[in-house]
Amino acid sequence: xxxxxxxxxGRPRDPKSHAAVLxxxxxxxxxxGYAATTIERIAAQAGVAKQTIYRWxxxxxxxxxxxLARKANQSVQLPDTGSFQGDLTALLTGTFAAVSTTLRPLxxxxxxxxxxxxxFAGAMRDVFVQRRRANVRALVQQAIGRSExxxxxxVELVCDLVFGIMWYRLMFDHxxxxxxxxxxxxxxxxxxxxxxxx
Amino acid sequence: xxxxxxxxxGRPRDPKSHAAVLxxxxxxxxxxGYAATTIERIAAQAGVAKQTIYRWxxxxxxxxxxxLARKANQSVQLPDTGSFQGDLTALLTGTFAAVSTTLRPLxxxxxxxxxxxxxFAGAMRDVFVQRRRANVRALVQQAIGRSExxxxxxVELVCDLVFGIMWYRLMFDHxxxxxxxxxxxxxxxxxxxxxxxx
Amino acid sequence: xxxxxxxxxGRPRDPKSHAAVLxxxxxxxxxxGYAATTIERIAAQAGVAKQTIYRWxxxxxxxxxxxLARKANQSVQLPDTGSFQGDLTALLTGTFAAVSTTLRPLxxxxxxxxxxxxxFAGAMRDVFVQRRRANVRALVQQAIGRSExxxxxxVELVCDLVFGIMWYRLMFDHxxxxxxxxxxxxxxxxxxxxxxxx
Amino acid sequence: xxxxxxxxxGRPRDPKSHAAVLxxxxxxxxxxGYAATTIERIAAQAGVAKQTIYRWxxxxxxxxxxxLARKANQSVQLPDTGSFQGDLTALLTGTFAAVSTTLRPLxxxxxxxxxxxxxFAGAMRDVFVQRRRANVRALVQQAIGRSExxxxxxVELVCDLVFGIMWYRLMFDHxxxxxxxxxxxxxxxxxxxxxxxx
DNA sequence: ATTTAAACGAGACGGTACGTCATGTCTTGAG
DNA sequence: CTCAAGACATGACGTACCGTCTCGTTTAAAT
Numbered sequence: 064x065x066x067x068x069x070x071x072x073g074r075p076r077d078p079k080s081h082a083a084v085l086x087x088x089x090x091x092x093x094x095x096g097y098a099a100t101t102i103e104r105i106a107a108q109a110g111v112a113k114q115t116i117y118r119w120x121x122x123x124x125x126x127x128x129x130x131l132a133r134k135a136n137q138s139v140q141l142p143d144t145g146s147f148q149g150d151l152t153a154l155l156t157g158t159f160a161a162v163s164t165t166l167r168p169l170x171x172x173x174x175x176x177x178x179x180x181x182x183f184a185g186a187m188r189d190v191f192v193q194r195r196r197a198n199v200r201a202l203v204q205q206a207i208g209r210s211e212x213x214x215x216x217x218v219e220l221v222c223d224l225v226f227g228i229m230w231y232r233l234m235f236d237h238x239x240x241x242x243x244x245x246x247x248x249x250x251x252x253x254x255x256x257x258x259x260x261x
Numbered sequence: 262x263x264x265x266x267x268x269x270x271g272r273p274r275d276p277k278s279h280a281a282v283l284x285x286x287x288x289x290x291x292x293x294g295y296a297a298t299t300i301e302r303i304a305a306q307a308g309v310a311k312q313t314i315y316r317w318x319x320x321x322x323x324x325x326x327x328x329l330a331r332k333a334n335q336s337v338q339l340p341d342t343g344s345f346q347g348d349l350t351a352l353l354t355g356t357f358a359a360v361s362t363t364l365r366p367l368x369x370x371x372x373x374x375x376x377x378x379x380x381f382a383g384a385m386r387d388v389f390v391q392r393r394r395a396n397v398r399a400l401v402q403q404a405i406g407r408s409e410x411x412x413x414x415x416v417e418l419v420c421d422l423v424f425g426i427m428w429y430r431l432m433f434d435h436x437x438x439x440x441x442x443x444x445x446x447x448x449x450x451x452x453x454x455x456x457x458x459x
Numbered sequence: 460x461x462x463x464x465x466x467x468x469g470r471p472r473d474p475k476s477h478a479a480v481l482x483x484x485x486x487x488x489x490x491x492g493y494a495a496t497t498i499e500r501i502a503a504q505a506g507v508a509k510q511t512i513y514r515w516x517x518x519x520x521x522x523x524x525x526x527l528a529r530k531a532n533q534s535v536q537l538p539d540t541g542s543f544q545g546d547l548t549a550l551l552t553g554t555f556a557a558v559s560t561t562l563r564p565l566x567x568x569x570x571x572x573x574x575x576x577x578x579f580a581g582a583m584r585d586v587f588v589q590r591r592r593a594n595v596r597a598l599v600q601q602a603i604g605r606s607e608x609x610x611x612x613x614v615e616l617v618c619d620l621v622f623g624i625m626w627y628r629l630m631f632d633h634x635x636x637x638x639x640x641x642x643x644x645x646x647x648x649x650x651x652x653x654x655x656x657x
Numbered sequence: 658x659x660x661x662x663x664x665x666x667g668r669p670r671d672p673k674s675h676a677a678v679l680x681x682x683x684x685x686x687x688x689x690g691y692a693a694t695t696i697e698r699i700a701a702q703a704g705v706a707k708q709t710i711y712r713w714x715x716x717x718x719x720x721x722x723x724x725l726a727r728k729a730n731q732s733v734q735l736p737d738t739g740s741f742q743g744d745l746t747a748l749l750t751g752t753f754a755a756v757s758t759t760l761r762p763l764x765x766x767x768x769x770x771x772x773x774x775x776x777f778a779g780a781m782r783d784v785f786v787q788r789r790r791a792n793v794r795a796l797v798q799q800a801i802g803r804s805e806x807x808x809x810x811x812v813e814l815v816c817d818l819v820f821g822i823m824w825y826r827l828m829f830d831h832x833x834x835x836x837x838x839x840x841x842x843x844x845x846x847x848x849x850x851x852x853x854x855x
Numbered sequence: 856a857t858t859t860a861a862a863c864g865a866g867a868c869g870g871t872a873c874g875t876c877a878t879g880t881c882t883t884g885a886g
Numbered sequence: 887c888t889c890a891a892g893a894c895a896t897g898a899c900g901t902a903c904c905g906t907c908t909c910g911t912t913t914a915a916a917t
Contacts, residue, residue, distance in 0.1 A: 077858070098377040101908060112859045117910065171376045178369045178376075178432060179296045188433050220445055223436065227425030230432065234376060235386050238421065247418055251453035258452040271897030272877040278899075299867060310900045315869070469892025470882045476894075494773045497872060508895045513874065567772045574765045574772075574828060575692045584829050616841055619832065623821030626828065630772060631782050634817065643814055650852040651845035667861025668913045674863075697903060706864045711905065858917070868907070874900100881894070886887100 083109040084116055085130050089169070092127070097172040124176035124183045131169045131191065135161070139198055147206035148253040154198055155225065155245035162229060163240040170233055196222040203256065216256050224252050274317075281307040282314055283328050287367070290325070295370040322374035322381050329367045329389065333359070337396055345404035346451040352396055353423065353443035360427060361438040368431055394420040401454065414454050422450050472515075479505040480512055481526050485565070488523070493568040520572035520579045527565045527587065531557070535594055543602035544649040550594055551621065551641035558625060559636040566629055592618040599652065608652050617652050620644075670713075677703040678710055679724050683763070686721070691766040718770035718777045725763045725785065729755070733792055741800035742847040748792055749819065749839035756823060757834040764827055790816040797850065806850050815850050818842075 087109035091100050102123065106113045120126040142153035162170060173191075177184035199222050206212040228248055232238050285307030289298050300321065304311045318324040340351035360368060371389075375382035397420050404410040426446055430436050483505035487496050498519065502509045516522040538549035558566060569587075573580035595618050602608040624644055628634050681703035685694050696717065700707045714720040736747035756764060767785075771778035793816050800806040822842055826832050 080858075096377065102910085103908065110859095112861090113909095114860090114911085115858065118857085122910090174432065175373050175376050178373050179294065184433065188435055192433060192435070217445065219436065220449060223426045223429055224422055224449060227427070227429035228421045229425070230429050231421055231425035234372065234428065235382065235390060237386055237390070238417065247415065250456075251418060251422060254452040254456040255449035258448075270879070270895075272879095272899075274898065275877090300869090301867060304900095308900090310898095311868095312870085312901090313899065316898075320869095468884070468890080470884095470894075472893065473882090492773065498874085499872060506895090508897090509874085510876090510896090511894065514893075518874090570828065571769050571772050574769050575690065580829060584831055588829060588831070613841065615832065616845060619822045619825055620818055620845060623823075623825035624817045625821075627817055627821035627824050630768065630824065631778065631786060633782055633786070634813065643811065646852070647814060647818060647849035650848040654844075654848040666859070666915070668863075668915095670862065671913090695903060696905085700864095704864085706866085707905080708865090708907085709863065712862075716905095856917105858915100860914090860916100861912105862914105863910105863912070865909080865911105866907100867909100869905105871902105871904075873902080876897105876899070878896085878898100879894100880896105881892105883891085883893095884889105885891105886889085 080109070080111050080115055081119070084111055084119075084126070085133060087111070088126055088130050089134070092130075092168050092172060097168070097175055100172070124173070124180065127169060127172050127176070128183075128187065128190070131166065131173060134165055134169060135191070141198060141201055141205075143205070147202060147209075147211050147256070148249050150202045150205065151199070151225070151249035151252055152246050154202060155249055156242050158195065158198075159229065159240040159242075159245050162233065167233065170230075174230070174234070192226070195226060199225055206256075212256050221252050221256050224248075224255055278307070278309050278313055279317070282309055282317075282324070283331055285309070286324055286328050287332070290328075290366050290370055295366070295373055298370070322371070322378065323384075325367060325370050325374070326381075326385065326388070329364065329371060332363055332367060333389070339396060339399055339403075341403070345400060345407075345409050345454070346447050348400045348403065349397070349423070349447035349450060350444050352400060353447055354440050356393065356396075357427065357438040357440075357443050360431065365431065368428075372428075372432070390424070393424060397423055404454075410454050419450050419454050422446075422453055476505070476507050476511055477515070480507055480515075480522070481529060483507070484522055484526050485530075488564050488568060493564070493571060496568070520569070520576065521582075523565060523568050523572070524579075524583065524586070527562065527569060530561055530565060531587070537594060537597055537601075539601070543598060543605075543607050543652070544645050546598045546601065547595070547621070547645035547648060548642050550598060551645055552638050554591065554594075555625065555636040555638075555641050558629065563629065566626075570626070570630070588622070591622060595621055602652075612652050617648050620648050620651055674703070674705050674709055675713070678705055678713075678720070679727060681705070682720055682724050683728070686762050686766060691762070691769055694766070718767070718774065721763060721766050721770070722781065722784070725760065725767060728759055728763060729785070735792060735795055737799070741796060741803075741805050741850070742843050744796045744799065745793070745819070745843035745846055746840050748796060749843055750836050752789065752792075753823065753834040753836075753839050756827065761827065764824075768824075768828070786820070789820065793819055800850075810850050815846050818846050818849055 084105065087105045088100070091104050091108050095104070100123070102113055102116055105126075106116055109116075116126065120129070139154070139157065142150045144150050144153055173187060177187045196219075200218050203212060203216055203218045203221060207214055207216060225248060228244075229240060232240050232244075238244065282303065285303045286298070289302050289306050293302070298321065300311055300314055303324075304314055307314075314324065318327070337352070337355065340348045342348050342351055371385060375385045398416050401410060401414055401416045401419060405412055405414060423446060426442075427438060430438050430442070436442065480501065484496070484501050487500050487504050491500070496519070498509060498512055501522075502512055505512075512522070516525070535550070535553065538546045540546050540549055569583060573583045596614050599608060599612055599614045599617060603610055603612060621644060624640075625636060628636050628640070634640065678699065681699045682694070685698050685702050689698070694717065696707060696710055699720075700710055703710075710720065714723070733748070733751065736744045738744050738747055767781060771781045794812050797806060797810055797812045797815060801808055801810060819842060822838075823834060826834050826838070832838065
C-alpha cells in the first residue's frame with residue numbers, strides 16, 4: 064500500500080541543472096539586486112534554458128524559497144546556558160549572524176514576494192517563520208520548566224518581539240543585528256516575558 | 262528683500278490632476294493589489310496621461326509615498342494618561358487602528374519598494390519611520406521626566422520593539438494589530454524599558 | 460459691397476516671429492534632416508512658442524511650403540537664345556542649379572508630405588509644379604511660334620519628361636543635376652518634341 | 658568546405674507570423690494610408706506581438722521593402738516585338754499597370770522613407786530601381802544589336818526619361834500611367850535615344 | 856522525457872512629439 | 887487713460903507611438 068512515486072521513465076531530472084539554477088539565482092541576487100533579478104538572467108547565469116526553470120518552479124518566489132531552504136538548513140543546536148536570557152542571547156547571536164550576512168538578500172527578496180502574494184506569504188509563514196519561532200518557543204518552555212518564567216508566559220508575544228525587531232532592522236537597516244543587539248533584545252524579551260501581567 | 266521664487270509663468274499645475282492621480286493610485290492599489298498596480302492603470306483610473314504622472318513623480322514608489330503622506334498626515338495627539346504604559350497603549354491603539362486598515366496596503370506597497378531600493382529606503386526612514394518613532398520617543402522622555410523610567414532608558418530599543426512587532430504583523434499577518442495587541446505590546450515595552458540593565 | 464476683412468484689432472502679428480520661424484525651419488531642416496525636424500525643435504530654434512507656429516500654419520507641410528516660396532520666388536527670366544534646345548538648356552541650367560543646392564532639402568521635404576497627403580499634393584501641384592511647368596510651356600509656345608516645333612506638340616509630355624527626370628534624380632541621387640545634365644535633357648526633350656507623332 | 662551557417666537550434670521562425678505581418682502591413686497601408694501605418698497597428702492587424710516585428714525588421718522601411726519584393730517579384734518577360742519602340746511600349750504597359758494599381762501605395766510609401774534616409778535610399782536604388790532599369794537597358798542593347806539605335810546611345814538617360822516620368826506621375830498624380838501613356842513615353846524615349854547627339 | 860535554444864503573444868516600461876489649452880504679459884487701436 | 891482684442895512665451899495637459907524589456911508559453915532538435 065505504499066505510494067508508488069511513479070515509475071521513473073524518460074530522462075531523469077538533471078541535478079546539475081537544478082543546482083546550477085539555485086546557485087545562479089543566489090549569485091545574480093547578490094550581484095545585481097532583487098529588482099534586476101529576472102528569470103531570464105538567472106537562466107543565462109546558470110547556463111540553463113528558461114523553460115527548465117519554469118518547469119520546476121512556478122516563479123521567482125518559490126525558487127528563492129528553495130534557495131533560502133538550502134542556505135538555512137543548518138539545524139540549529141538549541142543552547143542551554145542555564146538562564147533564559149543567556150539561552151536567548153546565544154540563539155539570537157547565531158541567528159542574527161546568518162540573517163545579517165548570507166541570508167540577508169534572500170530574506171529581503173522573499174519579503175518582497177510575500178508582501179505581494181497572500182498565498183506565498185502563507186507558505187513562508189508555515190515554513191520559515193514557524194521554524195524559527197519554534198526555537199524560541201522551545202527556549203521559553205525550557206525556562207518555564209526551570210520556573211524561570213511564569214507558566215502563562217505569552218510565548219507568541221515573545222516570538223513577535225524578537226523576530227519583529229529582526230525583520231524591522233532587516234528592512235530599514237537603521238541598526239545592526241550583531242552580538243550586542245542579540246544581548247539587548249534577549250534582555251528586553253526576558254523582561255517582557257517575566258512581567259506578562261497583561 | 263524676500264527671495265522672489267520666480268514669477269509663476271505658463272499654465273499652472275492642475276490640482277485636479279494631482280489629486281486624481283493620488284486617489285487613483287490608492288484605488289487601484291486596494292482593488293487590484295500592488296503587483297497589478299502599474300503606472301498605466303493608475304493613469305487610466307485617474308483619467309490622466311501617463312506623462313502627467315511621470316512629470317511629477319519618478320515612479321510608483323515616490324507616488325505612493327505621497328499617497329501615504331496624504332493619508333497619514335493627521336497629526337497625532339500625544340496622549341497623557343499619567344503612566345507610560347497607559348500613554349503607550351493609547352498611542353499604539355490609534356496607530357494600529359490606522360495601520361491595520363486604511364494604511365495597510367500602502368505600507369505593504371512601500372515596503373516592497375524600500376526592500377528593493379536602498380535610496381528609497383533611506384527616504385522612507387527619514388520621513389515616515391522617524392515621525393512615528395518620534396511619538397514614542399516623546400512618551401519615553403515624558404516618562405523619564407516623571408521618573409517613571411530610568412534616565413538611561415534605551416529609547417531606540419523601545420521604538421524597535423514596538424514598531425518591529427507592528428511591521429512584523431503587517432508583513433506576515435499572523436496576529437492582529439488591535440486594541441488588545443496595543444495593550445500587550447505596551448506592557449512588554451514598558452517592562453523592557455524599566456529593566457534596561459544591558 | 461466688398462467683404463470687409465474685419466478691422467485689424469488687437470496686437471498685430473509680429474513680423475519678427477514670422478520670419479524667425481521660417482528661418483528656423485530651414486536651418487533645422489538643413490542641420491538635422493527632415494525626419495528630426497519637429498515643430499517643437501523649430502519653435503525652440505526660432506525662440507518662439509509652439510502655439511505661435513500652430514496659430515499661423517496648420518503643420519509642417521504648409522510651413523515648409525511657405526519656406527520654399529520664399530526661397531524660390533526669384534522670378535525667372537525666360538531665356539531667348541534663338542533655338543528651343545538652347546532656350547531649354549538655359550532654363551534648365553538655372554532651375555537645376557537652384558534645385559540641386561538650396562532648394563534640394565526643401566523639395567525633398569515637401570515630397571515627403573505630398574506623398575502622404577492627397578490634399579497637400581494638390582496644393583503643391585497647383586502652386587509650384589504648375590509655375591515651373593509654365594516656364595517650359597512658354598518656351599514651347601515660343602518655339603511653335605517660330606515654327607521650330609509642330610503646332611500639335613505635346614507640351615505636357617515635354618514638361619513631364621523634363622521635370623520627371625529632375626524629381627527622379629532629386630529622389631534617388633543617382634545622377635547629378637548640373638549644366639551637362641541640363642544640356643542632355645534639353646536635347647532629349649527637343650528630340651521628343653519634334654517627333655511627337657503619337 | 659561550405660560556410661556552415663550554424664545548426665538551426667531553437668524554435669524555428671513561424672512562417673505564418675512572417676506572412677501575417679507582410680499581409681497586415683499592406684492591408685493597413687491601403688486602408689489607412691502611410692502616415693497612419695504604425696508598427697503598433699500592423700502588429701495588431703497581424704495578431705502578432707510588436708516584438709516579433711522588431712525581431713525581424715529594423716523598422717517600417719525595411720518591412721515595406723520586403724512587402725514590395727513579394728508583390729513585385731513576378732519576373733518580367735522581356736518583350737520582342739521587332740522594334741525598340743514596340744518593345745518599350747509593351748514593357749512599360751506592363752510596368753505601368755502594376756505600378757499604378759497594386760504597387761502604387763507601396764512605392765509612394767517607400768519614397769517617403771528613402772527621401773528621409775540616405776542609407777535606405779541606397780538600398781532601394783540597388784535593389785528595385787536597378788532591376789527595373791535593367792529591363793530597359795536590355796531592350797536598348799537589343800535595339801543596338803539590331804542597329805536600330807546608335808552604339809553610343811545614352812542608355813542611362815533613356816532610363817531616367819522613362820522612370821522619371823513614371824515616378825513624377827506617381828508622386829503628383831497629374832496624369833495617368835495607362836496604356837496610352839506607355840505608348841507616348843515609349844515614342845518620346847525612342848526619339849531621344851535615336852538622336853542622342855549630345 | 857528532459858534538456859537547450861530561440862521564437863512567440865502579451866503587455867508594461869520610460870520616453871518623445873503631437874496638437875490643445877490655460878495663464879499671464881505685452882502691444883496695439885478705439886473709446 | 888482706460889480697456890478690450892489679440893499676439894506672444896511658458897508650460898501643463900490628453901493622446902498616441904516609439905523601441906525595449908520581461909513574462910510565461912510553445913516548438914524543434916539534441917541528449
